[in-house]
Amino acid sequence: MKKVGFIGWRGMVGSVLMERMKEENDFAHFESYFFSTSQAGEDAPKMANSCGKLLSANDPKELLKMDVLLSCQGGDYTNEIFPKLRNDGWKGIWIDAASALRMKDDAILVLDPVNRDLIQKNIAAGGKNFIGANCTVSLMLIALHGLFKENLVEWVSSMTYQAASGAGAKNMIELLDQMKTVGNSFANGPAKEALELEKQMNAVMASNEFPKANFGHPLALNVLPWIDSEMPSGQSKEEWKAQVEANKILQTATTVPVDGTCVRVGALRCHSQGLTIKLKKSVAPKTVEELISRANPWVDLVPNNKPETLKHLTPAAITGTLRVPIGRVRPMTLGDTFFNAFTCGDQLLWGAAEPLRCVLRMVV
Ligand code: HSE
Numbered sequence: 289m290k291k292v293g294f295i296g297w298r299g300m301v302g303s304v305l306m307e308r309m310k311e312e313n314d315f316a317h318f319e320s321y322f323f324s325t326s327q328a329g330e331d332a333p334k335m336a337n338s339c340g341k342l343l344s345a346n347d348p349k350e351l352l353k354m355d356v357l358l359s360c361q362g363g364d365y366t367n368e369i370f371p372k373l374r375n376d377g378w379k380g381i382w383i384d385a386a387s388a389l390r391m392k393d394d395a396i397l398v399l400d401p402v403n404r405d406l407i408q409k410n411i412a413a414g415g416k417n418f419i420g421a422n423c424t425v426s427l428m429l430i431a432l433h434g435l436f437k438e439n440l441v442e443w444v445s446s447m448t449y450q451a452a453s454g455a456g457a458k459n460m461i462e463l464l465d466q467m468k469t470v471g472n473s474f475a476n477g478p479a480k481e482a483l484e485l486e487k488q489m490n491a492v493m494a495s496n497e498f499p500k501a502n503f504g505h506p507l508a509l510n511v512l513p514w515i516d517s518e519m520p521s522g523q524s525k526e527e528w529k530a531q532v533e534a535n536k537i538l539q540t541a542t543t544v545p546v547d548g549t550c551v552r553v554g555a556l557r558c559h560s561q562g563l564t565i566k567l568k569k570s571v572a573p574k575t576v577e578e579l580i581s582r583a584n585p586w587v588d589l590v591p592n593n594k595p596e597t598l599k600h601l602t603p604a605a606i607t608g609t610l611r612v613p614i615g616r617v618r619p620m621t622l623g624d625t626f627f628n629a630f631t632c633g634d635q636l637l638w639g640a641a642e643p644l645r646c647v648l649r650m651v652v
Contacts, residue, residue, distance in 0.1 A: 289337065290652045293354035295323045295345045296361030297333075300457045301385050305360060305641035310335070314645065318652045321354065325361070348372055356381045356651055358644060363388040381651050383644050385420045390533065397421040397537045400646035401584035401638075402429050402436075406539060411651055418647045423639030424448050424526065424550065424559050425533045430638055431614040431631035432565065434583030436538055440571060442625070445564040446530060446548040450515060451555035451603060453635050458502045460556055465499040466508035467554075503552070512552040526550040557636055558603030562616075563629040570624045577617055586638065590615030603632055610637050 296302045309315060315335040321343055322332040328344035343350040345365070351357060351373055359366060363386040370382060370389065382389075389395045395417040396410045397403075407418065420426075428446055435441050452463040473492045474485065492498060493506040505512055516525035531546040538544070553560075567576075581589035590601045590613050599605065601615040616630040633639060 290318045290355040291321060291353060292318045292356040292358065292648065292652065293321045293323055293343070293351060295325075295357065295359040295365065296385075297322060298324075299360055299362075300453065300460075301636060301640045302360035304636040305358075305645060306333070308637070308641055308645050312645070312649075314649060317649070318356070321350075323351070325365070345369075348376060352376060352378050354380055356383065356648065358383040358648060360385045360641075360644075362386050379416065381416050381418065383418045383420075383647055383651075385640055385644060387419075387422065387529075389417055390419050390421065390536070392417065395419045397533060398643045398647040399426050399429060399537050400643055401586050402433050403537050403539070404646075407647055407650060418644075418651070420640060420643045421533045421537055422526070422529045423454060423633075423635045424450060424561065425530055425537070425546075426643060427559055427612060427633030427635070427639055428530075428546075428561055428563070428631065429534060429537060430584060430586055430612045430633065431561075431629070432563070432580070433587060434579035434581070435565065435567070435576070436544075437583060438579055440567050440569070440579070441544055442566040442568045443545040443547075444534075444566070446546060447562040448515075448526075448548065448550045449553045449555065449560040449562070450526075450550060451553070451557050451559055451635050452507065453557035454515070454559065454639075455503065455552065459507075462499055462502045463507050463554055463556070466493075466506055469498060470508055507552060507554055510554075513549055515550045515552055523547070524550055555603040556607070557634060558607050558632050559635045559639060560603060560630065560632045563631065564620070564622075565627045565629060567625045567627065573617070573619055573627075576627055580614060580617065586610055586612050588613040589617065592616055592618050597630075601630060601632060606632050607634060608637075609634060610642060612638060 320335050320338045323345035324342040325345045328342050330342050332342050366386045366388040398407055398418045452460045514524050519528045527550050534546045535543050588611050590596055597615050601613050612633045614631040618628050620626040620628050
């Protein structure tokens with residue numbers, strides 16, 4: 289049995305990964321070793337074939353003994369430890385949720401429903417570095433897989449509605465704190481008209497006491513149209529990732545442009561995206577729907593009507609599931625090669641943990 293070491297398994301993505309691995313009985317297929325940056329020597333979680341104590345995630349000697357290392361610890365850890373292990377001659381397989389290595393030539397971006405063949409070929413060819421892609425990109429590609437498979441997409445513009453979870457666990461809690469602060473000041477005040485309340489809530493949001501240490505701004509009752517750092521192109525880094533990562537996952541011969549505005553909204557863990565899809569040629573709406581709906585086992589086409597859209601195509605409807613619904617699929621008035629669509633997906637499942645789980649099963 290291969291020795292698999294887990295790092296960052298207690299964080300949010302790591303916890304979702306552990307739950308999924310238990311559900312799928314993955315631990316039966318390898319020996320598991322749990323690493324910690326701060327609690328080495330304490331009891332490790334009890335899984336099938338797991339070792340008893342936590343090992344130090346900062347001790348290369350222990351890490352070098354592993355056949356596979358899977359890290360959800362974050363980019364700083366990857367940047368520090370990964371080059372040391374390779375310099376020490378470690379030939380094991382590195383699986384990572386962080387973005388640090390995504391653009392390296394020898395890194396494969398893993399998204400099982402979309403590029404399983406590529407992953408398999410790379411494993412067979414001795415590939416060693418398998419990295420999870422950006423959540424928004426992964427969820428968009430699962431939804432639009434059928435159109436990309438047929439090489440029909442000329443470009444995509446993606447306007448995102450990204451949940452607080454994408455910014456981290458502390459941010460999720462901060463969003464709820466912000467909502468509580470707003471809710472309390474509303475509940476404690478005397479009955480007022482809507483416009484008076486709006487003024488009062490804005491004053492609450494602008495006050496120094498409003499909890500915003502993590503987002504830096506109110507997200508409750510607000511939207512934040514900038515995610516991640518600034519790029520020289522004028523894009524946010526989150527927007528920049530869409531094109532480079534989508535094309536790397538798909539291994540496109542010529543770049544398919546993907547661009548849009550990424551926006552943080554007050555959803556908890558599901559990202560949504562409004563898509564404008566420019567096709568290379570005119571395709572009947574029925575064919576577009578069929579291609580989308582049969583592309584992979586996870587995509588669900590939601591008929592373009594109000595009741596089904598509002599029931600099935602929202603963060604609230606799909607949170608905690610592996611389904612990736614796409615709906616509002618219709619030709620646009622912009623021209624007969626333009627289609628509109630809207631899609632949602634759980635940012636922590638197919639957006640983060642599940643592609644890592646799938647590649648781990650493949651390598652062991
Ligand atoms: N960067 C994403 C976000 C999450 O901020 O929502 C991770 O892919």
